[in-house]
Amino acid sequence: MKNKLKTVKPPKIAPYSKAHERYLKKLRNDKIFVISFQVVILFTFIGLWELLTATKVIDPFFVSSPSRVFNMFISLVEDGTIWRHIGITLLETIVGFAIATLGGTLIAILLWWNKRLRRILEPYIVVLNSLPKIALGPIIILWVGSGMSAIITMCVLICIVLTTISMLNAFNSCDADKIQLMKSMHANKFQIFWKLILPNATDEFISVLKINVGMSWVGTIMGEYLSSSAGLGYLIVYGSQIFKIDLVMTSTVLLCLLAALMYLAICLIQKWHSR
């Protein structure tokens, strides 16, 4: 028999009726309500911000304003510098994110594979996790030099320990009876890992990706604060040094948008996976 089998859809579970239609409509309306409120909150915030700064209730010198942010963005687009800064920060974040996620998962695999090694390294991992990574900033610059390599290292350091701990917990939380089932089917350790432990940890892996999206941005911006000559973090530091709050706010808004886009990409992966 060939491996490929004809796809047969399971029978429809819920019968279609007026009540079912009402239920679906209620779900739709609920979704529309939630999204509408989210949009209202955003526009109210922007509107109030603009209004309060335009009427000088709050000083735009300290908080900028949406119109100033927009104008700053346009001027940065026109002189073309913004793309370089976005590109550099994005590259640092994505590289840091990828190295930390992959490296952390590989370390977790190694620790799952070798229980004794895990027991030996456990206290060091705990200490590394609780260590404020920013404290390592000067040492990082000394070791890997300033610039992009230091920023990526900072990003990796912030994400990797958390990834290792989360993935190791996910591997260890696999049902012992399922492992016994695999053993009863004469699976070797690699097969147990590949066919059971790893796919069983997929949900946790996606959670780690989501956490790492946020953490990698933190790492990159922290790295750029410490040592950089380009990037959105650099623009924020530069803007604050010369009291150009419009530049600080524009960079911050861009950071929010980029982080949200990256998070959205992970959500899409999750949606594709759970199908």
Place this chain on the structure above:
Amino acid sequence: MSAMLEFKDVNFFYQTKAAEIHALKDLNFTVEEQSFASIVGPSGCGKTTILSLIAGLLKKSSGRILLNGKEIEENDWRIGYMFQRDHLFEWRTIWQNVILGIELNKPKDADKKKEFAQQLLKKYDLYDFISSKPRSLSGGMRQRVALIRTLVMEPALLLLDEPFSALDFQTRLKVCDDVYEIIKSEQKTAVLVTHDISEAISMSDKIIVLSSRPATVKHVQMLNLNGETPLSRREDPTFGALFDLIWKKLTNEKQTQNS
């Protein structure tokens, strides 16, 4: 019928930080070919340990465990194990779950085994769900899939570790009938571990009653009830008397354990 499975003076000790525990003591019993044997005993007496020893998941401390007269080997494909819960992998389709054993061991006759899997799925009304994920199946259907997953590798001896205990009573009776029918029609030998005396009587040709830890064989009851299915065998006039007998053996055991 000749003995397919033989336990000869089997002892098993397991180690904990606090002590060494003698779990099975000089255990002797046989299970005949194509028969259905049940093991009952007080909680924690070592029933599942017996199955783990047969499946090669644990190593006996002493004695002999023979399958068709030969010592059981590690990775013995003549043995199939069905657990308390179905343990279907939720990320795999029903078909992928069923052929898991084939994927893991890549037998030479993989195509033949896949064909057999397909036949079983058709025969037991699961073929329409081959592309579905386990979550879309009822508890009873899932348990049938788990049994087919075990049967696909064509084991001669099936080990059933309380496979119905996670099901509600009605489903349990139905699945019990289904599983019994599958085992009988595929001419398998089965060893069932259960807490449920009715279930043991309705399915078995032989019941082995164990003592509390360290487990020894306290009583062996041969059965020959009328009826084609476990449900119909419950209507046999001797069913009640047999239940009382096994119950007394077990309660005596509990009293001894308490005193």
